[in-house]
Amino acid sequence: MASDDLMNKVLSNLDEVDGPMSIEVIHRLADTSGVEGPMGIAEVAQLLDVSPHTLRYYERIGLLQVDRDGNGHRRYGAEVVRRLVFLTRMRLSGMAMRDLQHYVGLVDAGEDTVPERLDLLLEHRDTVRRQIRELTLSLAATEYKIATYGGRAGS
Amino acid sequence: MASDDLMNKVLSNLDEVDGPMSIEVIHRLADTSGVEGPMGIAEVAQLLDVSPHTLRYYERIGLLQVDRDGNGHRRYGAEVVRRLVFLTRMRLSGMAMRDLQHYVGLVDAGEDTVPERLDLLLEHRDTVRRQIRELTLSLAATEYKIATYGGRAGS
């Protein structure tokens, strides 16, 4: 698993904060400072913990447009990287590709679509909350089973 | 979405407890009292919120054995239902079918395999914890985005 640097950076912040997630943390999540100028595909892939194949795939299904350099190689600018951070975050929380396609379609269509984007996000928020509740339950079930097997205490 | 009765029963408990999940809650989760005797496939499907197709599928790949009545119809006994509750809970938290097959193989192989089962469960516990952390982060990212769009406050 790559991109651990980024994740650890954020997660350690999470531990510190220990309350509801602060906006600062998220800012840092999307923070690509420390990297100058447009990035290559391998670089971006490592940053986001996806394969170059996946990045090309996202591009060909229209989730983003990427500039090319003189050799025809992709150059990912800060804007595009920020979009990718968002997209991968949404993917990680189970948003379907078609919803992502819909969403970026709205983004690219201009400011008029903000209300509809908001609706999508609100719905997704509820979905994620439900997922967390489900997982919490599954975690408890797992821990219960571990206890019945006389499992050693967890970290 | 069916089986909401069960879920809501448990989740409402969750809200009450509001601390780390108690063993009681899990007991209630696996509690099939209120239903007497072996159940039919439709009944079980509704209880677990899966399709009858899925239940037959689980059976044919060896996750469980189900008795038949005089007509060749499946009759799910309490023991089998309890296993299914566990299996679906593990599925919901992303355990792969092959791992589930492995696990039930161990269960059916007898008590000698308890240590290996424990290992699997401990590993799964860590996976679920990681998922929850990821989702928490995604939730924060979503809420951040909602905020930038001037979204109304969430429930």
Next chain:
DNA sequence: GGTTGCGTTCGAGCGCACTCGAAGTTCTAG
């Protein structure tokens, strides 16, 4: 000047977990 390495395009293939459809049986109600 060949080889290594990193990139490109394109279409095809894959793994997972269902999901479905066809054809048949049996029970119940009208």
Next chain:
DNA sequence: CTAGAACTTCGAGTGCGCTCGAACGCAACC
């Protein structure tokens, strides 16, 4: 007596999200 519902088995099909391989280009290095 017939229609409908609910079940059975079996093999085949589906949708998702990648994932891969082939054939190629270009640039740097010993």
